[in-house]
Amino acid sequence: MSPMLFSLPHCIRIISYFGLFILAFHLPGQDKKLSFRDSTDNQLDLSSFLLDPHGFVPIFNIITEPAVGGFGVIGAPLFIQKKEIEDYEGFIQPDLTSIFGMYTVNNSWGVGGLRVGTFPKAGIKYTLFAGYFSLNLDYYRELPVIGERAFAFNKRSVPFTISVSKELIRKSKWYAGLKYSYARSELVQEFEGEVPEFIQPLELDNKTSSLGLLTRMDRRNTIFTPDKGILARINYDVNADWTGSDFNFQLLSTSILYFIPVRENWISGFRGEFNHAIDNPPFYMLPSVDMRGIPAVRYQGATTILMETEQRFDITPRWSIVGFTGIGKALERDEGFGDGQTVYNVGTGFRYLMARLFKLRAGIDIARGPDEFAWYIVFGHSWNN
Numbered sequence: 001m002s003p004m005l006f007s008l009p010h011c012i013r014i015i016s017y018f019g020l021f022i023l024a025f026h027l028p029g030q031d032k033k034l035s036f037r038d039s040t041d042n043q044l045d046l047s048s049f050l051l052d053p054h055g056f057v058p059i060f061n062i063i064t065e066p067a068v069g070g071f072g073v074i075g076a077p078l079f080i081q082k083k084e085i086e087d088y089e090g091f092i093q094p095d096l097t098s099i100f101g102m103y104t105v106n107n108s109w110g111v112g113g114l115r116v117g118t119f120p121k122a123g124i125k126y127t128l129f130a131g132y133f134s135l136n137l138d139y140y141r142e143l144p145v146i147g148e149r150a151f152a153f154n155k156r157s158v159p160f161t162i163s164v165s166k167e168l169i170r171k172s173k174w175y176a177g178l179k180y181s182y183a184r185s186e187l188v189q190e191f192e193g194e195v196p197e198f199i200q201p202l203e204l205d206n207k208t209s210s211l212g213l214l215t216r217m218d219r220r221n222t223i224f225t226p227d228k229g230i231l232a233r234i235n236y237d238v239n240a241d242w243t244g245s246d247f248n249f250q251l252l253s254t255s256i257l258y259f260i261p262v263r264e265n266w267i268s269g270f271r272g273e274f275n276h277a278i279d280n281p282p283f284y285m286l287p288s289v290d291m292r293g294i295p296a297v298r299y300q301g302a303t304t305i306l307m308e309t310e311q312r313f314d315i316t317p318r319w320s321i322v323g324f325t326g327i328g329k330a331l332e333r334d335e336g337f338g339d340g341q342t343v344y345n346v347g348t349g350f351r352y353l354m355a356r357l358f359k360l361r362a363g364i365d366i367a368r369g370p371d372e373f374a375w376y377i378v379f380g381h382s383w384n385n
Helices: 008-019 047-051
Strands: 056-063 072-081 095-104 109-119 124-143 147-167 174-189 205-218 229-239 249-263 266-279 303-314 319-331 341-355 360-368 373-379
Touching: 056 095, 056 373, 147 205, 174 229, 319 360, 341 373
Parallel strands: none
Antiparallel strands: 056 072, 072 095, 095 109, 109 124, 124 147, 147 174, 174 205, 205 229, 229 249, 249 266, 266 303, 303 319, 319 341, 341 360, 360 373
8 A cells, every 4th residue: 555665554564463453452251271272163273372462472474575576574573561441441452562674585674663552541542663674676667669667776765654543533433643754765776777767866865754644444343354344544645845855745545445244154345445646756655556466566656546356255164265356557647547557466365264263364365467476475354554
């Protein structure tokens, strides 16, 4: 969803999403004896282990993003601080603190830190994120006579983000808030020849600084592998002289996820997304089509639109197969909808119910886009970010 690969949304997906609720749940009255078997079917299940964390959890995950070589690792020690408030009703989200490091086979790497916290009585959530990344990425453009060409850059970036949101009405699941993001970026040419005309000198060494509005409504029955419910998001970010940015532009991002059980063992999911850049952001911050089988930043435009569906069939209570397909468009500025670049994906995979009490499924997907196959390790749901 974000054009800035491995920025705040991607790191939260890998670290915060992975550990925030799973490793921090504590249900009163549960048996604390450590077990990796479910008492209902004696199958492998992590629910018992995840119910009672001990403050520190080492997290390791494999990075399969094609844009950074298709293989890498990320490691993140996760520190969890539970909160107990007298006379407070409902689940209290724990505070999460983590530092992380990542490396991929195309020599992309990064380090950073993340803090996710809450003030439960006030209905407030906040996030702090900072890091350093050195990413080797290809950006594609259509050139006269030559046609499409890839331009390889090493993108070095120092990002920082802080966001604060508040629940609008108690137990409504509607949150709204503000976000401030800053990044100092330098792009080093990794290809022979002149820098193309579509890249301005300022885009190779600059700072961006944005102030944004964010809203989120989440009524899914679980944040992990939903069986029903809806998630809607709208973000609007402004870069301008008065925010401290070298550029003047705005980014609008909207998305909606909807899950409905067609039958007890058939879950139908739908995803829609719209991203639009107003004025002229640096080329590497243009929206891009984000679907399995399509490398990040491969198809960029001033506007991107996509629709995707995923069907999950539970063969047994533990094992499932999934099939998915989608279509997306990347539109240049002032380009008609019919003239925009159209891309697609199609794929399949499997899931195993790893933690029954949390409706947490994990597995592997294989996807085909317009140009290549790709594979993904999925923890929860591939649309979570």
